[in-house]
Amino acid sequence: MTIAYDAFRRDDYNSLGDNEFRALVQRFLAENHPQDLRHPAKRLHWEQAEPWYMILSGVGWLAPNWPREHGGMGLNPGKQLIYVEEFEKFGAARTPDHGMMLLGPLLINYGSQEQKAHFLPKILSGEHIWCQGYSEPNAGSDLAALRTEAVLDGDEWVVNGQKIWTTLAGDADWIFCLVRTDKSGKKQEGISFLLIPLDRPGITIRPIINLELDDEFSEVFFDDVRVPKENIVGEVNQGWTMAKNLLGFERIFLGGPRQASNALAKLRRLGAYYGILQDTGFIDKYAGFRMELEDHQAFFSRISDKLRRGERLGAEVSFLKLNQTSLYQRVTEYGLELMAEDGGRLEPLGGSNDLAMPTQFLNARASTIYGGTTQVQKNILAKAVLDLP
Numbered sequence: 588m589t590i591a592y593d594a595f596r597r598d599d600y601n602s603l604g605d606n607e608f609r610a611l612v613q614r615f616l617a618e619n620h621p622q623d624l625r626h627p628a629k630r631l632h633w634e635q636a637e638p639w640y641m642i643l644s645g646v647g648w649l650a651p652n653w654p655r656e657h658g659g660m661g662l663n664p665g666k667q668l669i670y671v672e673e674f675e676k677f678g679a680a681r682t683p684d685h686g687m688m689l690l691g692p693l694l695i696n697y698g699s700q701e702q703k704a705h706f707l708p709k710i711l712s713g714e715h716i717w718c719q720g721y722s723e724p725n726a727g728s729d730l731a732a733l734r735t736e737a738v739l740d741g742d743e744w745v746v747n748g749q750k751i752w753t754t755l756a757g758d759a760d761w762i763f764c765l766v767r768t769d770k771s772g773k774k775q776e777g778i779s780f781l782l783i784p785l786d787r788p789g790i791t792i793r794p795i796i797n798l799e800l801d802d803e804f805s806e807v808f809f810d811d812v813r814v815p816k817e818n819i820v821g822e823v824n825q826g827w828t829m830a831k832n833l834l835g836f837e838r839i840f841l842g843g844p845r846q847a848s849n850a851l852a853k854l855r856r857l858g859a860y861y862g863i864l865q866d867t868g869f870i871d872k873y874a875g876f877r878m879e880l881e882d883h884q885a886f887f888s889r890i891s892d893k894l895r896r897g898e899r900l901g902a903e904v905s906f907l908k909l910n911q912t913s914l915y916q917r918v919t920e921y922g923l924e925l926m927a928e929d930g931g932r933l934e935p936l937g938g939s940n941d942l943a944m945p946t947q948f949l950n951a952r953a954s955t956i957y958g959g960t961t962q963v964q965k966n967i968l969a970k971a972v973l974d975l976p
């Protein structure tokens with residue numbers, strides 16, 4: 588299939604009116620999204636997502652949040668929201684996005700010119716698929732306790748240790764890792780941010796099967812893995828500040844309305860499938876969720892605006908993540924309740940992925956854990972907003 592990419596590319600998407608931009612996104616999705624990948628019941632692996640990734644890459648729409656000069660769409664927050672809304676409404680497949688959503692913005696802020704020139708284009712071309720190596724068996728919420736260490740030996744870092752819960756590690760070519768490069772001071776002070784190619788000798792990836800019976804995440808072991816010295820991002824031992832910054836991006840991404848809005852659209856289709864769209868019980872619940880989602884979107888827009896103006900974000904990012912994931916879970920819980928005995932089946936109802944609520948319910952369970960657990964977000968809000976000890 589030849590795709591008329593030029594019909595969708597614009598020099599400045601932000602100069603389009605909102606309705607015009609929305610119509611452009613809708614037309615692009617309708618004409619180009621692979622039909623068999625719509626409304627995926629599970630997170631797609633690279634081999635499944637690749638065709639869609641390459642279409643987005645071809646049109647230059649992979650990184651809505653990156654500046655134009657680095658190959659992104661340079662969308663302002665309002666346009667980003669429309670982009671996300673339309674992708675969710677359509678049931679567009681989520682592609683591997685650790686490169687676009689997490690590493691890319693970090694490199695744009697902290698990477699050297701060489702790192703930006705080398706890595707950013709390879710994310711956009713699909714040549715490098717990234718995964719995130721933060722968590723370790725004894726360093727999740729208490730991330731600064733991480734023990735995977737990198738020791739300089741000549742022009743190379745020698746890495747030893749273990750990461751865990753590494754999403755899509757089995758599909759990735761590279762991992763960005765937090766590693767300990769100094770054990771002498773406070774635990775936050777001796778951490779560096781290292782880029783590691785996953786094809787190096789000494790790396791073992793062992794899949795973990797999740798509740799959806801999928802090998803979505805893995806353990807990653809490093810045994811005397813040698814990595815070039817220049818693969819450190821920023822200063823040695825200054826990785827903690829960047830890591831926290833990156834967690835901020837992640838929480839903004841996870842706090843966006845994407846998941847809850849997708850689940851709510853699915854809930855409505857389930858209502859239609861069971862013929863209860865006019866039932867007052869259903870309407871009450873659905874309208875309540877819909878209003879919560881509208882509130883959340885308004886809040887998300889405000890935060891995104893602040894970000895665009897270059898203002899510092901504080902604890903509100905924690906609220907964003909907390910609120911979105913809570914709504915996401917409650918919508919899927921109600922969806923499962925509606926399905927009654929159908930809710931026990933992992934295969935999609937009527938063979939249609941756009942009704943696959945049980946897998947979405949399971950997926951929603953994890954959302955209050957990754958990216959910083961609900962309890963951790965509450966602790967942050969308690970300290971920063973309520974001034975509790």
Ligand SMILES: Cc1cc2nc3c(=O)[nH]c(=O)nc-3n(C[C@H](O)[C@H](O)[C@H](O)COP(=O)(O)OP(=O)(O)OC[C@H]3O[C@@H](n4cnc5c(N)ncnc54)[C@H](O)[C@@H]3O)c2cc1C
Nearest residue numbers: 719720721722727728752753754953956957958959960962
């Ligand atoms: C689906 C999924 C995908 C993931 N993908 C990745 C990935 O790609 N890369 C990566 O690096 N990590 C990933 N993670 C790991 C995730 O970041 C950690 O699971 C998370 O940070 C929690 O750490 P933990 O699992 O060690 O739990 P722990 O930190 O051990 O927490 C256990 C429980 O104790 C609570 N708790 C801990 N400390 C406190 C406290 N101070 N106050 C109150 N309660 C507390 C927690 O809220 C939680 O309920 C993923 C996790 C999931 C579920």
